[in-house]
Every structure is written in structure tokens, then in C-alpha cells.
Amino acid sequence: MAEPQAIHLKDYLPPAYLVDDVALKFDLDDHATRVSARLKMRRHPQREAGLPLELFGTALRLTHIAIEGQPLDEDEYRLDAERLVIAKVPERFELTTEVIIDPAANTALEGLYRSSSMFCTQCEPEGFRRITYYPDRPDVMATFTTTVIGDRERLPVLLSNGNPTESGELPNGRHFVTWRDPFPKPSYLFALVAGALEKVEDHFTTVSGRQVTLQIWVERENLDKTEFAMGALKRAMKWDEEAYGREYDLDLFMIVAVNDFNMGAMENKGLNIFNSSAVLANPATTVDANFQRVEGIVAHEYFHNWSGNRVTCRDWFQLALKEGFTVFRDQSFSADVNSAPVKRIEDVSVLRTMQFAEDAGPTAHPVRPESFIEISNFYTLTVYEKGAEIVRMLRQLLGAERFRTGADLYFSRFDGQAVRVEDFVSSMSEAGDVDLTRFMRWYAQAGTPVLDVEGEYDAKAQVYRLKVRQHTPATPGQPAERKLPLHLPLRLGLLDAGGAAIPLWLDGESRGTDTVVELFEAEHEFRFERVPSAPVPSLLRGFSAPVKLRFPYDREQLALLVKYDEDGFNRWDAGQRLALAAIEEVMLALQAGAEPRLDPTLLDVFTHLLDTPSDDLAVLAEMLKLPSEAYIAGEQEAIDIDAIHQARRFVTRALGEALEPRFRALFEANQSEAPYAPSFEQIAQRSLRNVALGYLCATGGEKALHLAQHQFEQDRNMTDVRAALTLLAHSDAHQLGDPAVKAFGERWAHDPLVMDQWFAIQVTRPQPDVLDRVRFLMRHPAFSIKNPNKVRALIGAFANLNRVNFHRLDGEGYRLVADVVIELNRLNPDIAARIVTPLTRFQRLDAKRQSLMRAELERIRREPLSRNLFEVIEKALA
Numbered sequence: 001m002a003e004p005q006a007i008h009l010k011d012y013l014p015p016a017y018l019v020d021d022v023a024l025k026f027d028l029d030d031h032a033t034r035v036s037a038r039l040k041m042r043r044h045p046q047r048e049a050g051l052p053l054e055l056f057g058t059a060l061r062l063t064h065i066a067i068e069g070q071p072l073d074e075d076e077y078r079l080d081a082e083r084l085v086i087a088k089v090p091e092r093f094e095l096t097t098e099v100i101i102d103p104a105a106n107t108a109l110e111g112l113y114r115s116s117s118m119f120c121t122q123c124e125p126e127g128f129r130r131i132t133y134y135p136d137r138p139d140v141m142a143t144f145t146t147t148v149i150g151d152r153e154r155l156p157v158l159l160s161n162g163n164p165t166e167s168g169e170l171p172n173g174r175h176f177v178t179w180r181d182p183f184p185k186p187s188y189l190f191a192l193v194a195g196a197l198e199k200v201e202d203h204f205t206t207v208s209g210r211q212v213t214l215q216i217w218v219e220r221e222n223l224d225k226t227e228f229a230m231g232a233l234k235r236a237m238k239w240d241e242e243a244y245g246r247e248y249d250l251d252l253f254m255i256v257a258v259n260d261f262n263m264g265a266m267e268n269k270g271l272n273i274f275n276s277s278a279v280l281a282n283p284a285t286t287v288d289a290n291f292q293r294v295e296g297i298v299a300h301e302y303f304h305n306w307s308g309n310r311v312t313c314r315d316w317f318q319l320a321l322k323e324g325f326t327v328f329r330d331q332s333f334s335a336d337v338n339s340a341p342v343k344r345i346e347d348v349s350v351l352r353t354m355q356f357a358e359d360a361g362p363t364a365h366p367v368r369p370e371s372f373i374e375i376s377n378f379y380t381l382t383v384y385e386k387g388a389e390i391v392r393m394l395r396q397l398l399g400a401e402r403f404r405t406g407a408d409l410y411f412s413r414f415d416g417q418a419v420r421v422e423d424f425v426s427s428m429s430e431a432g433d434v435d436l437t438r439f440m441r442w443y444a445q446a447g448t449p450v451l452d453v454e455g456e457y458d459a460k461a462q463v464y465r466l467k468v469r470q471h472t473p474a475t476p477g478q479p480a481e482r483k484l485p486l487h488l489p490l491r492l493g494l495l496d497a498g499g500a501a502i503p504l505w506l507d508g509e510s511r512g513t514d515t516v517v518e519l520f521e522a523e524h525e526f527r528f529e530r531v532p533s534a535p536v537p538s539l540l541r542g543f544s545a546p547v548k549l550r551f552p553y554d555r556e557q558l559a560l561l562v563k564y565d566e567d568g569f570n571r572w573d574a575g576q577r578l579a580l581a582a583i584e585e586v587m588l589a590l591q592a593g594a595e596p597r598l599d600p601t602l603l604d605v606f607t608h609l610l611d612t613p614s615d616d617l618a619v620l621a622e623m624l625k626l627p628s629e630a631y632i633a634g635e636q637e638a639i640d641i642d643a644i645h646q647a648r649r650f651v652t653r654a655l656g657e658a659l660e661p662r663f664r665a666l667f668e669a670n671q672s673e674a675p676y677a678p679s680f681e682q683i684a685q686r687s688l689r690n691v692a693l694g695y696l697c698a699t700g701g702e703k704a705l706h707l708a709q710h711q712f713e714q715d716r717n718m719t720d721v722r723a724a725l726t727l728l729a730h731s732d733a734h735q736l737g738d739p740a741v742k743a744f745g746e747r748w749a750h751d752p753l754v755m756d757q758w759f760a761i762q763v764t765r766p767q768p769d770v771l772d773r774v775r776f777l778m779r780h781p782a783f784s785i786k787n788p789n790k791v792r793a794l795i796g797a798f799a800n801l802n803r804v805n806f807h808r809l810d811g812e813g814y815r816l817v818a819d820v821v822i823e824l825n826r827l828n829p830d831i832a833a834r835i836v837t838p839l840t841r842f843q844r845l846d847a848k849r850q851s852l853m854r855a856e857l858e859r860i861r862r863e864p865l866s867r868n869l870f871e872v873i874e875k876a877l878a
């Protein structure tokens with residue numbers, strides 16, 4: 001077999017032929033679904049005449065092909081495993097084909113597949129070619145008419161994009177529905193769903209007064225989990241009208257929940273298909289964080305209707321055009337309807353732990369990649385989250401108003417078109433009247449930029465000089481010396497020794513107490529005047545750019561920022577820096593075999609936080625959380641897995657012991673009798689309460705564990721139950737943990753989404769016996785390797801969140817994950833290539849672990865690999 005080849009952005013050519021209109025007919029059957037297609041095609045006006053027609057197709061059995069009704073002879077076309085090429089076609093023609101596909105055998109979950117009792121599709125990025133022969137690329141946009149035929153009994157509901165136009169009975173107990181989508185769309189937005197589904201329905205009246213019917217389709221047992229998503233959808237529709245002036249354009253908007261899905265959800269025109277984990281929610285089964293995730297994803301997919309569907313991507317290199325912008329939009333929405341500072345803290349945490357790790361690893365790539373082997377591998381944190389940070393910087397640089405003008409311009413100018421990142425940025429540059437030439441480098445340059453900042457105070461002149469240098473470390477294919485300086489906004493302020501904000505004077509101009517300076521060059525110096533005393537700078541407020549900021553803070557300065565900075569985000573960040581320093585100090589002691597101690601400054605700051613009434617409980621809860629092991633690891637030159645784990649535990653326990661009465665009081669003060677609501681006020685309360693319980697349990701005291709047990713038994717809502725169960729299950733107190741785990745598993749055996757949580761809780765146990773538990777649970781009847789949610793809950797959670805055990809020195813953790821990857825490579829290449837990620841992150845580990853991890857990757861490489869896994873493994877072992 002030939003090695004998979006890379007595709008390059010620089011080789012882009014428009015398609016030789018366009019499709020104006022498509023008529024599809026599906027005759028649904030588990031193993032032999034018949035798909036007939038009629039494509040109205042014409043030559044692309046910018047391409048020369050006489051070019052062959054190239055259509056993509058994978059795993060299709062062609063039974064008929066004709067042009068203008070005239071069946072083709074076998075020598076008139078060429079077929080291989082991926083393509084159908086017709087040497088000669090007219091300028092304008094109608095192509096008809098018929099193929100047979102096997103949805104029941106489709107374990108890759110791309111194209112048409114079975115999930116539980118239903119049929120559904122996933123076409124982004126290149127799944128449509130598993131349905132019919134087609135120029136399956138986003139710059140080919142057509143209107144679609146789709147007729148779905150199925151068994152009336154088994155498949156009473158037949159859905160596709162757009163509006164239903166016709167339906168009726170057919171012989172042999174079959175029936176059909178025809179759907180028409182009037183908006184031209186790329187094939188990746190096509191969708192079909194068929195099954196025994198039930199719906200909840202609601203309505204939304206748009207700004208211009210049009211009534212839109214909203215439907216959420218689920219299996220009957222999930223009808224009691226749809227209310228929250230419906231509310232979220234209406235909030236999102238309203239928000240998009242107000243914040244971006246975007247109105248919905250069809251009369252019907254549908255969401256369907258499916259159990260087997262590779263990603264979170266998909267924005268198919270008028271028919272969003274959701275992983276059930278990203279839409280179903282109710283208080284008994286869903287934790288607060290998942291309510292918020294549902295709200296964010298419902299909004300995200302809805303927002304795509306404009307940023308993605310009405311204006312789409314020219315090619316897949318431009319993926320961040322729709323994803324970065326849409327993530328930014330859903331982040332802004334969630335910030336507006338919840339606690340804005342906490343939303344920012346959460347988003348930055350994800351970026352700094354996971355995206356920074358991607359940037360530092362073997363698959364690092366620019367937000368707009370220059371080449372790929374398998375595009376599915378590029379639905380990454382870099383494209384999504386860093387892509388969103390880029391849009392956020394644009395908003396910071398332009399200001400809210402001009403940013404909105406730029407967005408309006410972009411939507412109106414490119415409506416109905418498939419465009420590039422340049423089109424978005426030039427709309428912003430035009431509306432904002434700013435030069436964004438250098439800014440474009442953010443899309444092209446991989447890696448996390450580092451800002452090295454130094455401050456120098458001249459008491460006599462009352463001048464404070466801030467020197468800022470930036471550089472971006474090397475990434476695969478981009479050596480450090482080729483990295484160029486980036487254009488970025490640095491938001492900052494200065495505090496005096498008492499914590500008061502110092503008025504800012506820059507170049508003779510007053511800037512209040514919070515300002516933004518722009519960097520373009522490798523080095524800048526900012527000279528602040530009229531500074532009465534040596535200041536403490538508060539830098540990168542709100543995380544104004546996705547960079548690593550280095551400043552030689554001492555612990556007292558960090559404590560000052562935690563207590564007094566006017567920027568909530570930086571108060572939190574200073575606390576994280578302080579906690580990190582305290583943990584690192586313990587790591588050093590442990591490595592030297594010395595007695596570790598709890599940093600008194602950290603203790604002082606925690607005491608202050610617990611004793612000072614706070615008006616933002618949600619932020620307080622975040623401030624009381626220590627940085628995760630993954631984040632700590634990301635900050636180390638050389639990663640010592642065990643020292644990180646031990647040191648973090650030590651600091652948690654020491655804080656718990658030193659502040660026990662205060663945590664106890666916090667725990668009790670945040671007991672609420674109100675009926676559960678996923679409101680941010682209540683979420684903050686529960687979060688505080690459970691953070692407190694965590695510190696109490698970390699002391700290992702029996703009293704604390706009984707509090708957890710009591711909370712578990714009270715059974716008020718899943719948030720509190722799960723928090724308590726996790727503490728019990730992760731403690732050494734088997735006599736408490738084991739029965740609780742067992743009871744929970746039996747009670748919820750019927751609910752797959754709760755069982756996912758049950759799996760994750762067990763496989764993240766820090767104790768060394770966990771590996772047997774993972775193996776045991778892989779044979780549990782509720783587990784299936786074919787279901788991505790199960791694989792993530794069991795294997796993903798183990799490999800990513802249970803660092804001490806995944807990285808066991810006997811290599812058993814690595815071996816287990818590699819075995820799963822090898823099996824998934826045959827079943828679901830997309831998930832295989834994602835689940836392997838932790839095995840590729842060996843670069844800063846010790847030699848022993850590096851060689852064990854490499855050996856597992858080599859073992860995987862000896863398999864006949866899918867394109868997805870081939871690309872990741874080659875890059876990791878390069």
C-alpha cells in the first residue's frame with residue numbers, strides 16, 4: 001500500500017466543475033442502503049474546458065451511472081478506492097448515480113451509520129463521500145432536495161436539512177418524506193436522521209417577527225432531559241440577534257441527540273446532530289459543568305448558522321475561519337449569561353493546559369495549517385481555542401464597536417460564499433482602519449509565544465520602564481530563527497505597595513488605571529511617568545493574548561496581586577503562580593529527600609481569601625483550586641511525574657490541615673435548600689462547597705470522609721453526588737468508597753451518560769491498583785469500544801487525568817492505551833488518532849519513560865495504519 005500523501009494549501013485550485021442542485025434519494029436498509037443522486041453540474045467559469053470530472057467516493061458500490069440520462073460504458077470512467085473520474089463531460093450536464101452502502105458496518109461514524117436504533121449521518125469534513133460520489137469539498141455549494149424512505153414501524157421519523165415538502169405511504173410498510181433546503185451549502189453540512197424518535201417542540205420569534213419552530217428529537221427515555229437545551233437554544237438565538245445582528249433563516253430548527261458520535265456536535269443546516277452528552281441534561285444525572293457545556297455547545301452549533309454555514313470555508317485549511325470565530329462567539333455568549341470572569345478562567349485554563357501542550361508537542365501546527373495528511377486530525381485545540389483567542393485579540397485591538405462593524409461587513413460581503421481567513425481579517429482591518437498585515441502571522445506561525453518582561457523603577461525621575469521581549473520557540477517544520485514577532489495587545493496596570501491602582505501616564509497621556517499597549521516588534525520599552533513609588537505590574541490582564549508571560553515576581557508581589565488587583569482574572573492568575581511556586585518548592589524538597597514545607601505566603605493568601613467576604617463566589621471557588629498536574633507539568637523543563645503528584649497532594653493536604661475550621665465553615669455556609677437550578681449563583685455555591693469538602697477530605701480525617709458519605713447519601717443533585725463519590729472513591733477508605741461506587745453503578749446502570757461518569761471516577765483513582773480496574777471495566781456490559789463516549793470516559797480519562805498511573809514505570813499504562821489504539825485503528829480511525837495523544841507527549845519526560853512510550857508507538861506503527869493514525873505516529877516518532 002502506498003504511503004498516505006500530504007495535501008498543501010499552496011496547491012489549492014478551484015474545482016473543475018460546480019454543482020448547482022442535488023436531488024438525493026435514500027432507501028434505508030441496515031446493510032444495503034440504496035442512494036440515488038442527481039447532480040446538476042457545470043464547468044467552473046475560472047477553469048479551462050475539457051478537464052476530467054473528479055468525484056470522491058469511499059466504500060461505495062456503484063450500481064448505475066449516467067450523464068444526461070445516458071448510461072456510461074465502463075471505459076468512460078475510472079474507479080479506485082477513493083475516486084471516480086470521468087474523462088469527458090459536457091460544459092453543463094446532469095449526472096445520475098446509484099450506489100449501495102452498508103451503514104451497519106460503519107464503525108468509523110463518518111457518512112451514514114447506525115447508532116442505537118437509528119440511522120444518522122456525519123459529513124464534516126469528508127464524510128459525504130461515504131454516501132455518494134460527489135465533489136466533496138467545501139467550495140462546492142448546492143441546494144439539496146432529499147427523499148428519505150424507510151420502514152414505517154421501525155423508522156417513523158425521517159429527517160433531513162431544510163423544510164419538509166412532501167410525505168406519504170409506500171408499499172411493503174414503507175413511507176417517505178422529502179426535504180428541501182433552499183440555501184446552497186457544501187456537502188459537509190448535509191444531514192439525515194431516521195429512527196423511532198420523539199420530539200419536544202417550542203417556538204422562537206425572530207427580531208423581524210418570523211416564527212421559527214424549534215424541535216429537539218431524542219429517544220423516548222430521554223424526553224426528560226431536553227428542557228435545558230431548549231432554553232439554551234432560545235437564549236442563543238436571542239443573543240446572536242443582539243450581539244451580532246444575526247437572525248435565523250429557515251422556519252424550522254432541529255436538534256437530534258445520538259449516542260455514538262465522534263465529536264461534541266455538528267452544525268448541519270437546520271438539523272444539528274448532537275452527541276447525546278452535549279445536549280441531554282437534568283439535575284439528577286448531570287453535573288453543573290456539563291449543564292454549562294451543553295449550553296455552550298448548543299449555542300456554538302447554532303452560531304455556526306452564520307459563522308460557518310451562510311459564510312463557509314473555501315478549503316479545510318481555513319477551518320479556524322469558522323471554528324475560531326464560532327468558539328469566540330460561544331465563549332462570549334456563555335460569559336454574558338453566566339459569570340464572565342469564571343468563564344474566562346475556565347477557557348484560559350483549557351488553553352494553557354491543553355493547547356499549550358499541543359503547541360509544545362510533535363503535532364504542533366499553525367492555526368491555519370500549511371499541509372495535512374488527514375484533515376480530521378486538525379480539529380484541534382489549536383484551531384478551535386487558539387483560533388478563538390486570535391478573534392478575541394482582534395476585538396481587543398479594534399474595540400467592541402469597530403469589531404462589530406467588521407463582523408457585519410464580513411457577513412454581508414461574503415454571505416453565500418466559501419472564503420478564506422484573509423477575508424475575515426481584511427473585513428476587520430477595513431472596519432477598524434488598522435493595519436493587520438503582521439497580525440496575519442498568528443495564523444501561520446505555530447507554537448506558544450513567550451513574553452519576557454522586566455521592570456525598572458527610577459525613583460528620582462518617577463519613571464517606571466517596562467521592557468518587553470517576545471519570541472516563539474521552534475516547532476516541527478518551523479525553526480526558532482524563522483519565527484517572526486507577532487502583533488498583540490498587552491493589557492496592564494500598576495499597583496503600589498499597598499495594592500492601590502497607580503494612574504497610568506504613558507507618553508504624556510493619561511490612560512486611567514488599565515490600559516492596552518500593542519506589541520509588534522521583538523522588543524519594546526514602555527515608559528510610565530509620574531509613578532510615585534516602585535510599582536507591581538499587573539500584566540496580560542484578562543489574558544489579552546495567548547502567550548506565556550514571564551516576569552520575575554517574588555511571592556509577596558504575587559500575594560499583593562491576589563488580594564488587590566482590580567482585574568479578577570489576574571487575581572486568579574497571580575494565585576495560580578503563587579501556588580505553582582509553592583508546589584515546585586515541595587517538589588524540590590521531595591527530590592532532594594528533604595522535609596517539605598507549606599509556603600507561608602500561600603497559606604497567608606488562602607487565609608485572606610477565606611476570611612475576606614467576597615462578592616464573587618464563583619471566582620473565589622476558582623481561586624481556591626490548585627493548578628492541575630497537567631498544568632504544572634507544562635511549566636517544567638523536565639517533568640517528574642511522581643514529584644508533581646506528591647507535591648500537589650502535599651500542598652492540598654497541608655492547606656486542608658492548616659485551614660480545617662475555615663473550610664468546614666465554608667462547606668456549611670454553602671449548603672442550600674433551594675431546588676436545583678443550573679444558575680451561576682448556585683453553581684458557585686456548589687463549587688465552593690465541594691472545593692471545601694475536597695480540602696477537608698485531603699486531610700484523610702474520618703470526619704471529613706463521613707461528610708462526603710453523608711452528601712453522597714443525601715442525593716440532592718448529580719453535582720454534589722458526584723463530587724462526594726469522587727472523594728470517597730479516590731480515598732484510601734475502601735470501606736466507604738467501594739460500597740458507594742457499587743451502589744451508584746447499580747442505580748444508574750440504565751443511563752449511559754451517568755455510566756460514563758461512573759467509569760471516569762473509577763479510572764482516575766490515584767491508587768496503583770487502578771490498572772486492574774480499567775481492565776475490568778473494559779469488560780463491563782456498559783462499556784463498548786465502538787462508542788466514543790465510553791472510550792473517552794474510560795481510556796481518555798485514564799490516560800489524560802490519571803498521570804501517575806498512565807506513566808507507571810513498568811509501562812503497563814502505556815501498553816494498555818496502545819492496545820486500545822490498535823483496536824480502534826480498525827474500528828474508528830478518528831478516535832484512534834485522538835486517544836493516542838498522551839502517548840505522543842514524551843518529549844520532556846525521563847529517558848526510561850520516553851523509551852517505553854516510543855516502544856509502544858513503534859508497536860502501533862507495525863500495524864496497517866489508517867491515514868489518521870499514520871500521520872500522528874509519523875510526527876511523534878520523527
Ligand code: PHE
Binds near residue numbers: 262263267
Ligand atoms: N463542526 C463541528 C463543531 O465545531 C465539529 C465536528 C467536526 C463534528 C467533525 C463532527 C465532525 O461544532
Ligand code: ZN
Binds near residue numbers: 300304322323326
Ligand atoms: Zn464548530
